[in-house]
Amino acid sequence: MNLAARLLNTVERIGNRLPDPVFLFLWLILGLVVLSLVGAGLGWSAVNPVTGEVLQAQSLLSPANLERLFIGMPRTLADFPPLGIVITIIYGASVAERTGLFSTAIRGALLNAPRFILTPIVVITGMVSHHASDASYVVVIPLAAVIFAAAGRHPLAGLAAGFAAVSGGYAGNLFPGASDALILGITEPAAHLIDPSYAVSIAGNWFFIVGVVIVFTPIVWFLTDRVIEPRLGAWSPHDAAPVAAEEKTPLTAAEKRGLAWAGLTILAMIAVWAAVTFLPGSPFVDADAEPEQRFNPLYRSLVAFFALTFFMAGAAFGAGSGSIKSHHDLVRMMREGISQLAPYIVLAFFAAHFVAMFNWSGLGPILAVNAAASLRELALPTPLLLIMVVLVSCIFDLFIGSASAKWSALAPIVVPMFMLLGISPEMTTAAYRMGDSVTNIATPLMSYFPLILTFAQRWDPRFGLGSLMATMLPYAGAFLVAGLIMVAAWVALDLPLGPGVGVHYEPPPPATASQLPADGGIAGPAAPPQAAAAAPTR
Template sequence: MSDTPSQASRGFIAAIERTGNRLPDPVFIFFWLIAILMAVSVLASFIGLSAIHPVTDEPVKAMSLLSAENLRRLFTDMPATFTHFHPLGYVLVVMLGAGVAERTGFLGAAMRAGVSNAPKALLTPIVVAVGMIGNLAADAAYVVLIPLAGVIFAAAGRHPVAGIAAAFAGVSGGFSANLFPGQLDALLFGITEAGAEILDPAWNANIAGNWYLIMALFFIYLPVIWYVTDRYVEPRLGRWTGGTVTDTDEPISGPLTDVEKRGLIWGALTILAVIAVWIVLTVGPGTPLIDQEARPEARLTPFYQSLVAGFFLLFLLSGWVYGHVTGVIKNHRDLVKLMSASMSEMGYYLVLAFAAAHFVVMFVWSNLGLILAIDGAEFLRWTNMPGPLLLAGLLILSGFINLFVGSASAKWALLAPILVPMLMLLGISPETATAAYRIGDSATNIITPLMVYFPLILIFCQRWDKNFGIGSLMAVMIPYSIWLMITGVAIIVIWAGFNIPLGPGAVVDFSLN
């Protein structure tokens, strides 16, 4: 590298790392918050804390979580509290299919095909675009695409760390930018639904609720990351004269075999077939995914709710077909093993979901979330702050918290029970609150050492530069984070200011009436 991070930059980075490492695991953060919530609920109930429900005009009183009724509910409803946690079913169903597509090598091969033969002049945008689409593949995008980008940049005579940085910025910084909804949408909207139901029990999640926005982010973030890579990051790294890596064991850097190419073709045809089936099930009167008896604006609700199943089948069948063609899946038992393996890696998420589910439901039982939302909304209404500025503030808040708590689901489970109903009372839809949160969260993914893949990215860089340290990686990625944050704020302000639809069936402005 041509320079090193300043002392102030290193001090800031070290402070973030020290502070974050002192925090307990997110699971125990929820357990501690439950204990605090119980104590606060007792005090709030004792002093008679209350608010007037803006829809029913009925008083909402704080309830003690140590009351006989709530303690009975806690212990008797514990299994139902866990299994009825909305994100749980959404995420597990999507991952059941995505795990097959990932473990057969279908997603990895698709990313290799996308960047391996990229023209030198278009190398950066192709790597970034594949990275943003590749975040549908979760782990595969980090493990396959990012080191591959370094190899391809070096082969083109460009600095490999610039390729790694561009891919990292696309996969992680552009985590909320994509052409299609995916696992993140299922995860976040499940939590949003739990928050929205505090105020409106009839509100149902639609995982396509941010589809238009994430597609726009894809086409907006692409030139931003391209510009930062080619005009700032790579010139700062200096000219690459180190040749290519010869000691890497990465199998991902080789060309696709004929069998893999055939598998990709059949996998792509399978995806098109699944999409065609969903179109047939949706278009025309009397089809299963249209409710003809509902109000005109609600007739497509079954279609939106079917998208979780749709993505499950899309990933499962395309991965199965690819695995069959390439020989990875020889019989149905192999398919079941791959599905089981994908579920085995969800163990930590299940533990986190158990803690988060109880925190959310106990927040509801205490009525503290609703009271805070009502009083907070009244305060914000008194300040007369425009909705777009409120959303910009939420975006920046989520980006800041992300520096210290890496899990997107953990942060949103903490914030959603208060912020979603609060913003609903101000006329801002749950889909819009989710959009602002996810943009801010992804913008700082790439600069926090507490992000789970950050050490792995550092190792990828050290294959090319042995002296490359954590401060070096932070210094390379900070320009991306700054520009993504600035761009994200501008987008959410414009989107809310002009009330542009966020997705099919989703709105920006919201009314409880």
């Protein structure tokens, strides 16, 4: 057995021993309780360089924290930012998905793709299909193989391109959606550990995720056409496994009518939102804010915009195509969409309490201040610091598939730490998302890996796990290199990450310089009570 095979077996063995993410959070909470007892007993403390506030470790078994935990348990869950955001998006997205809007639009885009630009169309469609959530895995990837076969190309090359786009390009998209709401919703409470007034919008990574599409599309195009397809060899249609006829059926007249109605509805929604934005006294514009912050209400309204747009476009498609017969169908679709969130809601309960208890313990800001001071002494370039975030995210992704589970655990540490180093929460989130994305296709522990293998074996029954790994590793390696370069370049060029969002974080100055210790924010023994009382409140 060669070194690569032994490494893959080791990763699989370790990954299979990991508990469910729910129990990962339970163990994290228990460890956090023990650490809070140690920190409070030893008097761990620091000074927040942003506010001048003295930070002290608090025992999670103190009467005040036990009261917060048990009496406030329902409120802790309800106040978990990603939960409300994701549920709001799903109300609309479930209608768009269940009426057939998403799958029909994807099918229409791929079926009509010219042979020459087939690969990039598959890639872009795959990345945009993230709005359809897990439906993209069961629609785009097998359909890409069908379309390649129909064009006389190797179907497994199409499957590989679709898998690389949907899973390896998970950080990319043309418009923000549910995944942005979920991940950035976790970022905001982590940023509040340092700056309670900091606001994160669903559009906070918009330009970055478009950049991922621009960078990754030619990579997949080149690798698919010049490396993967030649390696797969010649393909004969007579050797293919049977393919469901409906997968390559052209769009019906009703489906085309539904898409036309949905397109007009989307244009109308954009026009309405634009009109409300530019009306005098618009609730989407804060005329009293700084120029770069005036449209923050608009950006924060995008959750509602996408939810309503998905709902209205889905309803219009359903009415045009005939997949909706009455308003009862709309209600049923929303119920079904929410019911599929059950696994996430279970996880959210434990993630919400971990995030809240991490905040109550005071350990996050203390750790962030100390770590920031240590990194500042190393004087590492900012791009190199964010490359470390990408690599850590890649390693975690080999063992834990849930992006939200990993980010819920990492965000309370890395977001405040990088804020103290002058890096915005959105930039830290973008670096994490890049690392979480690129290794999805390289690990057999990814939840959809067996499904993709099943799709591949429909075309070649001899295509095994190793074959799929060997096919996808060139994409993963290229994505990792490109992702590291992209993150470093984004910081070096100081490019905007989204509307009104930059790479750097500029904290408001503390009240007086005398309140900050000479070592850059690290305090030894706890400061006297009057020091904390003198710190400004925000």
